Amino acid sequence: MKQSERTDLTRAKIRKAFIALVETKGFGNLTVSDLTREAAVSRGTFYVHYADKHELLASIEGDLHNNIAGIVKKNIGATIESYSTTDASSRNEALSDNLYTLFNNALYYIDQERWTMKVLMSPNGDPQFFNEIKDVVDETFTQQLKLGNGHFSDALPIDYTKEIVVNNVVYLVRHWINKDNPENVEDFAKILMQSRFLSPNNLIIFSKD
Known part of the structure; x- marks a missing residue:
């Protein structure tokens, strides 16, 4: 086995042990001794890779941030370009197709990292992680959006617009992550799609007596 492969395996063991301990003990209560015991590595080995538990947390969260940003950047760029270059009659169909691809790709990654993200967003994890x-x-x-010569509408104050257009999706994803029996990726991607095109008026029905 190559040295790089051994390094990756050791880091993976430490990270897995870290998330397990955050889940059971909480980040504030775990120690490096707990980590080395759980991961079955020496303290010296741990310190080769991380200065302390805070650096380990920052490394895990940094990877999640970068990977999610990369997926969004790649796919939203294609979505915006398609929308801006498609004629009006086909624009909604093009937007739907590209938006579904964006959701699908992002959700597949999040599903792979579900346990880690669920633990980090829990009371035992990092209270800043979700906002990050x-x-x-x-x-x-x-x-x-700016690169595609787009901008947010001024129909509402910009902070409210962003909550509706962007952050509402993140809240729905958090709900999906925390569910005991979540929908599969494809089904939840469809739910996200519907949420982008339905208004509250479409979601509340009064029966006629």
Whole structure:
């Protein structure tokens, strides 16, 4: 086995042990001794890779931030370009197709990291993690929108507009992550799609007596 492969395996063991301990003990209560015991590595091995538990947390969260931002950047760019270059008669269909691809790709990654993200967003995890994810998605979406010569409408104050257009999706994803029996990726992607095109008026029905 190559040294790089051994390094990756060791880091994976430490990270898995870390998330398990955050889930059971809470980040504030776990120690490096807990980590080395859970991961079955020496303290020396741990310190080769991380200075302390805070650096380990930052490394895990940084990877999640970067990977989610990369998926959003790649796919939202294609979505905006398609929308801006398609004739009006086909625009909604093009938007739907590209938006579904964006949701699908992002959700497949999130589903793979579900346990880690669920633990980090829990009371035992990092109270700032969810807001950091929101900021990453917001910033990436806004950057790509500008690159595509788009902008947010001024029909509402910009902070409310962003909550509706961007951050509402992140809240729905958090709900999906935390469900005991979540929908599969494809079905939840369809739910996200519907949420983008339905208004509250479409979701509340009064029976006629």
